[in-house]
Amino acid sequence: MVRLKNRYLLVNILYPEATALPSSKVPNVVAFNQPTTDDLTPQLLIKAIREAVLELFGDYGSGAIAGSLMVKYLSPATSTFIIRVTRAHYRIAWAALSMMNVVPVKDGKKCVYRVVRVSGTIRKAEEEAIRRAREMMLRAKRELGDQSAATLESILGKPKDSRP
DSSP states (O other), X not given: OOOOOEEEEEEEEXXXXXXXXXXXXXXXXXHHTOXXXXXXXXXXXXXXXXXXXXXXXXXXXXXXXXXXXXXXXXXXXXXXXXXXXXXXXXXXXXXXXXXXXXXXXTTOOBOEEEEEEEESSHHHHHHHHHHHHHHHHHHHHHHHGGGHHXXXXXXXXXXXXXXX
């Protein structure tokens, strides 16, 4: 029996039109990596990718990725998701993501889908997602300097106290 080989694409959703955050003290790193609306579901994302593939590659592309395209991880808080697609056709999904320019929800905002990692295992894709989230937080703190804690709490919410 032959094992089906897949590729996992780690994708960030970037918002170049950062008009939603009125404060000028917000670092560009945080403005571009805004949280995505909670209305975005894996089903809506898959539907949008399939429509983009159909538009770009027609029936061939749609049939090539139909059986294997799946959202394995979606985090609206970090605007990050991981999709699985067969190894032979991952470039088709990548091209479709590159051509998409709105969040697939009602009245979705303009955005850019950036594939930041292609991996053969989901574990490596998850590790890269965690590493990039930490790096983004450190970069935002560095840009803000002394005001970092208060400003980041106002943007991302106050962390919950884990003490009883």
